[in-house]
Amino acid sequence: MKRSIKYYRIIWLRHDLPAGLTVFLVALPLCLGIALASGAPLYAGLVSGIVGGLLVSLLSGSQLAVSGPAAGLTTLVATTILTLGDYRLFCVAVVIAGLFQLVLGVVKLGSISNYFPSAVIKGMLAAIGVLLIAKQIPLALGYDKPDFWTSGFSSLFSSGNLQSSLHNLEFHSTKSTILISLISIALLFFYERWISKKNNLLPAPLLVVLVGIIFGELVNHSGAASQFKPLQLVTIPSDFLSSIVSPDFSQLFTNGKIWEAGILIGLLASLETLLCIEAVDKLDKRNRITPVNRELIAQGIWNMVCGVLGALPITAVVVRGAANVDAGARSKLASFTHGLFLLLAVVIFPQILNKIPNASLASILLVTGYNLTKPKLYKHMWTLGSKQFLPFAITVMVILLTDLLIGVSIGLLVSLYFIIQNNFKAEYKISKTVHLGIETYHLQLNSNVTFLNKVKLRKALDSIPEYSNLTIDGSKCNFIDFDILETISEFKNKAHDRHITLNLIQVQVVNITALH
Numbered sequence: 017m018k019r020s021i022k023y024y025r026i027i028w029l030r031h032d033l034p035a036g037l038t039v040f041l042v043a044l045p046l047c048l049g050i051a052l053a054s055g056a057p058l059y060a061g062l063v064s065g066i067v068g069g070l071l072v073s074l075l076s077g078s079q080l081a082v083s084g085p086a087a088g089l090t091t092l093v094a095t096t097i098l099t100l101g102d103y104r105l106f107c108v109a110v111v112i113a114g115l116f117q118l119v120l121g122v123v124k125l126g127s128i129s130n131y132f133p134s135a136v137i138k139g140m141l142a143a144i145g146v147l148l149i150a151k152q153i154p155l156a157l158g159y160d161k162p163d164f165w166t167s168g169f170s171s172l173f174s175s176g177n178l179q180s181s182l183h184n185l186e187f188h189s190t191k192s193t194i195l196i197s198l199i200s201i202a203l204l205f206f207y208e209r210w211i212s213k214k215n216n217l218l219p220a221p222l223l224v225v226l227v228g229i230i231f232g233e234l235v236n237h238s239g240a241a242s243q244f245k246p247l248q249l250v251t252i253p254s255d256f257l258s259s260i261v262s263p264d265f266s267q268l269f270t271n272g273k274i275w276e277a278g279i280l281i282g283l284l285a286s287l288e289t290l291l292c293i294e295a296v297d298k299l300d301k302r303n304r305i306t307p308v309n310r311e312l313i314a315q316g317i318w319n320m321v322c323g324v325l326g327a328l329p330i331t332a333v334v335v336r337g338a339a340n341v342d343a344g345a346r347s348k349l350a351s352f353t354h355g356l357f358l359l360l361a362v363v364i365f366p367q368i369l370n371k372i373p374n375a376s377l378a379s380i381l382l383v384t385g386y387n388l389t390k391p392k393l394y395k396h397m398w399t400l401g402s403k404q405f406l407p408f409a410i411t412v413m414v415i416l417l418t419d420l421l422i423g424v425s426i427g428l429l430v431s432l433y434f435i436i437q438n439n440f441k442a443e444y445k446i447s448k449t450v451h452l453g454i455e456t457y458h459l460q461l462n463s464n465v466t467f468l469n470k471v472k473l474r475k476a477l478d479s480i481p482e483y484s485n486l487t488i489d490g491s492k493c494n495f496i497d498f499d500i501l502e503t504i505s506e507f508k509n510k511a512h513d514r515h516i517t518l519n520l521i522q523v524q525v526v527n528i529t530a531l532h
Contacts, residue, residue, distance in 0.1 A: 027346050027347065027349075028347075028349050028353075031344050031345060031346040031350070032345055032346055032347055032349040032350040032353060033350075033353055034343060034344070035340055035343035035344050035345035035346075035350040035353075036345070036349070036350045036351070036352070036353025036354040036356070036357065037353070037354075037357060038219065038339060038340075038342075038343040039082055039336050039339050039340050039343065039345075039350065039351070039353075039354040040353075040354040040357035040358060040361075041219045041221075041222040042219045042221055042222070042335065042336055042339045043065050043069075043082070043084055043336055043354055043358065044065075044221075044222070044225070044358065044361060045221040045222065045224065045225045045372075045376070045377060045380055046084070046085070046087070046221060046335070046336075046380065046384075047061035047062050047064065047065040047084060047085055047358070048061055048062065048250055048369070048372065048377050049061075049377035049378070049380050049381045049384075050085040050086070050087055050090055050328065050381070051064075051085065051328060052155065052250075052374060052377050052378070052381075053087070053090040053094065053148060053151055053152060053378075053381050054085075054089075054090045054093040054094050054097070054328060055093075055094045055097050055098070056093065056097065056103065056106075056328055057103070057259070057261070057326070058250055058251065058252055059252055059253065059259055059260070059362075060085075060326060060327045060328045061085045061327075061328055062252070062358060062362050063260070063322070063325050063326070063327035063328075064084055064085040064322055064327040064328040064329070064330050065084040065085060065355065065358045066355050066358045066359050066362070067083075067318050067321060067322055067325070067327060067330060067355075068082065068083030068084035068085075068318070068330045068351075068355065069082070069083070069084070069351050069352060069353075069354045069355015069356065069358060070352060070355035070356060070359065071318050071321065071355075072314055072315065072318050072330065072351070073348040073349075073351040073352045073355070074314075074352075075310070075313070075314035075317065075318070076306075076310070076311055076314040076315075076348065077306050077307040077310040077311060077314075078293055078296065078297075078306040078311060078332070078348065079300070079302075079304055079306075079345075079346075079347050079348050080296050080299070080300055080304075080337060080340055080341055080345055080348075080350075080351075081292060081293055081296045081306065081311075081332040081337045081340075081351070082332070082333060082336035082337050082339075082340050082350075082351045082354060083289075083315065083318075083330045083331060083332050083333065083351070084330055084331075084333055084336060085327075085328040085329070085330060085333075086285070086288055086329075086330070086331040086333050087144070087148060087381065087384050087385070087388070088141060088144050088284070088288050088331070088388075089281065089284060089285060089288070089328070089329060089331065090144070090147075090148055090151070090381075091144055091147040091148065091151070091420065092280065092281060092284060092420050093106075093281070093328060093329070094151065095419065095420075096109060096277045096281065099273060099277065100271075100273060100274065100277065102264065103261055103326070104261055104262065104263055104264035104326075105263075105264055105267060105271070105274055106277075107261060107262070107263035107264075107323045107324070107326050108263045108264065108265055108267070108268060108274050108278070108323065109274050109275075109277040109278040109281060109323070110263075110278070110281065110319060110320075110322055110323030110327070110328075110329050111263060111278070111319075111320050111323030111324065112274065112275060112277075112278025112279065112281075112282065112323075113278045113279070113281035113282035113285060113319055113323070113329055114282070114315075114316045114317065114318070114319030114320030114321075114322070114323060114329075115278075115282075115316065115320060116278065116279050116282030116283070116286075116316070117282050117285065117286050117312050117313075117315050117316030117319060118312070118313055118316030118317060118320070119316075120282075120286055120312050120316070121309045121310065121311070121312030121313035121314075121315075121316055122309075122313065124309045125309075125312075126290065126307075126308030126309035126311065126312050127308065128286065128287070128290070132287065132428070133407060133427075133428070133431040134404075135397065135400075135404045135405075135407040135408040135411070135427070135431060136407055136408070136411050136424060136427035136428055136431055137287070137291065138393065138397065138408055139407065139408040139409070139410070139411030139412045139415075139423075139427055140411055140415065140420070140423065140424055140427070141388050141389075142388060142389040142393060142394070142408070142412050143389075143411065143412045143415035143416055143420075143423060144385075144388055144389075144415075144420075145384075145385040145386065145387070145388025145389030146385070146389050146412070146416060147385075147415075147416070148381055148382075148384065148385030148388065149382055149385040149386065149389070152378040152379075152381045152382045152385065153378075153382070155374050155375060155377075155378035156193070156194075156197040156201075156375050156378040156379055156382060157189045157193065157194055157197065157375075158189035158190045158191075158192070158193030158194055158197075158248060158375060159189055190243075190244070190245070190248070192231075192232075192235045192243065192244060193244065193248055193373065193374075193375040194375075195231075196227075196228055196231050196232070196373055196375050196376060196379075197375045197376075197378065197379050197382075199227065199231070200224045200227065200228065200375070200376050200379035200380070201379050201382060201383060203220065203223060203224055203227065204220050204221075204224060204379065204380065204383045205383070207220040207223060208220055219339065221380050224376050224379060224380055225372055225376055225377075227376070228372055228373045228375070228376030229368070229371045229372055229373075231373075232244050232249070232371060232372075232373050233371065244373055247374075248373060248374055248375065249370060249371065249372065249373055249374065250369055250370050250371075250372040250373075250374065250377070251370060252362070252366050252369050252370055253366075254366055254367075260325055260326045261326035262324070262326060263323055263324060263326070280420070280421055281329050282316075282319075284420065285315065285319065285329050285330070285331045286312060286315070288331040288332070288333075289311060289312070289315050289331045289332040290308055290311075290312075291334075292331065292332040292333060292334045292337055293306045293308060293311055293332055295334055295337070295338075296332070296334070296337040296338070296340075296341065299337075299338065299341045300341070311332070315330065315331065315332070318330065335384075336354075340354075394409075397409070403434045406430055406434075407427050407428075407430040407431040407434070408427075410426060410427055410430050411423050411424060411426065411427030411430075414426045414427070436468050444459060444460065444461050444462060444465065444469060444473060444476070445459070445460045445462065446458070446459050446460075446476060447460070451485075454483070454484060454485060455481060455483075455484040455485070456484065456485040456486075456487075457480055457484060457485065457486045457487070458486075458487045458489065459476070459477075459486065459487065459488045459489065460489050460492065461488065461489065461490045461492065461493050461496065461500075461523070462492055462493070463492070463493065463494055463495075464493070464494055464495040465493060465495070465496050465497060465500045466495075466497040466499075466500070467497050467499035467500070469500065470497075470499050470500060470503055473500065473503055474503055474507075477503070477504075477507045480514075480516060482514045482515050482516065483515045483516070484516055484517070485516070485517045485519070486511070486516055486517070486518050486519070487518075487519040487520075487521065488504060488518070488519070488520050488521070488523050489521040489522070489523075490520075490521060490522040490523040491521055491522045493522070496523065496524075498526065501523070501524055501525075501526045502526055504520070504523055504525075505525050505526050505527075508520075508525060
């Protein structure tokens with residue numbers, strides 16, 4: 017027992033402690049930035065990060081994944097907060113999202129992500145990247161009002177909205193915020209391309225935050241006219257616990273929008289978690305596989321806690337998980353350690369956090385959005401052909417023009433169309449020969465023949481001419497749907513009247529029930 021404790025203490029000191037510190041430095045600015053982008057109180061992002069680190073790691077079966085607020089949910093969260101009109105009602109939606117995830121895990125639907133086509137998922141993330149960029153541009157330019165555009169991406173470009181938005185931007189922005197945004201973006205790209213490959217001791221987001229704090233202090237003490245305004249800086253209450261908002265359950269069973277939002281958040285959070293878990297498991301040098309249903313149960317329980325605490329919904333996050341692996345983490349103690357550091361930062365150093373310019377956080381999220389929707393992603397999807405590119409592109413466009421749920425649904429329908437189209441072509445084949453002057457047809461059923469093939473199969477059978485021979489061969493089939501067997505049985509009755517000699521190979525004749 018003592019040897020075991022000593023072993024884990026050594027592992028924590030040598031590997032998980034420095035990894036946890038690294039992830040904390042990455043997570044801190046992201047927690048703040050995601051809360052800012054979501055239109056939520058900044059403390060909500062920090063609480064989510066703390067819950068994701070300290071609590072999720074206790075129940076999760078993943079050794080290396082790190083949970084917290086996710087950039088991929090910002091658009092949905094921001095829209096939900098605006099739609100419900102009350103942050104306390106949004107907290108109820110988060111509780112429902114957690115309950116939905118818990119149910120998915122209990123009924124063992126952790127493999128749900130496997131049923132979403134890759135093209136649709138990539139389109140969803142690319143659209144989120146575009147929206148994330150659009151929402152952060154005003155903050156990066158120094159706009160200090162949270163309602164710069166709230167009526168949807170497409171309506172922004174109507175003449176009235178665009179003119180008033182540009183006028184407000186010119187009035188409220190300052191040169192100092194524009195300058196720090198340009199410096200931050202340049203630092204992020206430069207650091208990622210040249211520095212981080214050689215030295216990853218100082219994460220790029222932390223470097224941007226430190227530069228923003230130093231720059232802000234210099235500007236504010238210089239007496240220049242372009243000083244940062246209070247609304248252009250992070251604002252975290254010194255009395256952190258007293259500012260936590262409690263959910264309002266009074267409309268739980270009277271407001272259907274709360275349930276709709278909760279289930280949608282739960283579904284998207286589950287997909288993002290499962291995709292992240294898959295990615296992090298591939299990075300694990302010890303080839304440990306995370307039990308996905310247990311992960312959904314853990315995420316669901318603690319998302320319900322996040323809702324009660326007034327925090328943002330959490331998911332397993334690729335950026336923090338990858339940083340954890342790169343930093344040499346060995347166990348879930350690294351994630352726990354990062355959550356502990358977040359808690360200490362909020363309790364002990366809130367004054368330092370309040371010196372961070374919003375423009376610095378917006379710059380981090382601008383680059384995050386760009387990474388989700390890089391031009392090379394569109395080029396790659398184009399090279400895969402229309403069956404991959406069209407569902408991808410349509411998902412992106414519909415999400416931008418409407419909302420996330422409609423966009424993903426339309427993308428799934430387009431993908432399903434191509435699946436059905438391929439199924440029609442692949443599951444049977446007709447060949448024709450002439451033997452002793454008699455036309456002989458051989459219809460080969462392949463693999464799995466389902467009701468999707470019924471219409472074309474019926475047309476093919478009806479096209480067989482009179483006084484011919486037809487063989488229907490099911491010897492290569494793993495499965496023949498009852499609808500197909502019924503269609504063939506119906507044709508057998510017609511074949512006698514049309515003088516068609518019908519031979520069936522491993523195809524069962526079924527009773528046909530007439531409907532009156």
